[in-house]
Amino acid sequence: MRRVLTVALFGALSLTACAQPAAPGATPAAKPGANAAAPAAAANPNADQTVRSALAGLDPKFKPDYIGAAPFPGFREVLVGGQVLYVSDDGRYLMQSQPYDIQNRAPASSAGLLAYRKALLDKAPRGDRIVFAAPNPKHTLTVFTDIECGYCRKMHQDIPELNKLGITVEYLAFPRMGPASKDFTDMISVWCATDRRQALTHAKQGQPVAPKNCTSPVAMQYDLGQQVGVSGTPAVFAADGTQLGGYVPPAQLVKALERQAR
Template identity: 65%
Template sequence: MSRYLLATLLTALSLTACAQSPAPTAATAASKPTATTADDAAIEARVRQSLGELDPDFSPDYIGAAPFAGFREVVVSGQVLYVSDDGRFLMQAQPYDISKRAMATSDGLLAHRRGLLAQVPADQRIRFVPPNAKYTVTVFTDTECGYCRKLHQDIAELNRNGIGVEYLAFPRMGPGSQDFTDMISVWCADDRRSAMNNAKAGQPVSARSCTSPVAMHYELGQKLGVNGTPAIFAADGSQLGGYVPPAQLKAALEKLGPAAR
């Protein structure tokens, strides 16, 4: 399902939400038993059936237990949705975990993201990684966005703090744009790091062509729900937002602990 169709459907859902039956109270929801492993296949089947009734073209990339009871976490065209185990209720908003002071994310979703990011080999990334880096983040970037350039100016400080940066291409204007063509030229350069440095400094990008991974990176970013740049992912699959100052990024990685290394 395309992002446009998904957005249209979810907008329609939000407009008709007032016509739905009242949601169960907290007390009622709490009284329901948590699904066991034996129930998971049946619950997933119900969720798939419900989504299919909304739109036959719904094709989830991932369905797993949500980080709170009674719901499945569903990824469709990179967007994270939550569907009740009985297939009746759908929510768009990502919940906030009060105890962790962070957006709630399940282990299953993090593993799904790690699997997608692992599809990109090291030689298809543009790496600014110091020796013995404590953390390495994957950053979807393009050559033109202001905050991407601001983040690139922080590379030296990030490296001094033991944080390596591995770039993947996400030209925001999409295939056929000059941005997309420039990103191909950067990845086709003999010295990709220098080409990236020059592009981030606003210098003209020398036209180059080759069999590049830019289109694959762009498609991967969409599967991960990237809709703007920069988009920073920790090694455990956590999305850390857009531009984050070095001190805050270091603190966020330290909070995630060893899983983010």
């Protein structure tokens, strides 16, 4: 339902005026750790409500899940149906694309949004995840996975190397073809298997999935993935809620994690 609403709203936006990007150099880059949105928030202490009202003016059914300070001044960061939007504090301009932090060489996101996303991810109990733990863990990833997608299978082949590099992988189910698909049913069977790790590995190798049924967390994890904005698999999240993207080779992934940790 959330995705339908988001698509409908975006369709309406495409027929109305959208924000134009600022001219190069118009907005200085925020220093790491600085609350770049603080000056704008101080100028408009009611920015959250202003933005909420402006979005409701586009569609009364538009219900943001989160509104907080953006990682750059003059805008609020909005999460709805897992999609991140940026709306000016005065409610006039809206941007749909993820800004890039040139200084930190990473997609820009605020501490508030990371905390909100982390809280959502933490709702998935560790016992409901399929965990491939590193002997000497340095980093832990939450990965929404599918058993059919090519890059999910490629990432799974990297598990021994990732573990050797100190990266623990905790899988959550995201059968991207949806609840009515065979993929969804097969992932329930994987999560219901006596040895889930082995069942997942065999499924990712293309072996037939033995039918199983139980009270599984697959539907909950699929819904959770939609809430945090998963649209494709694998979807990789760091421990603090940072979305690292999709498949990344192990050596590059380690560099990204170390850079993100700094």
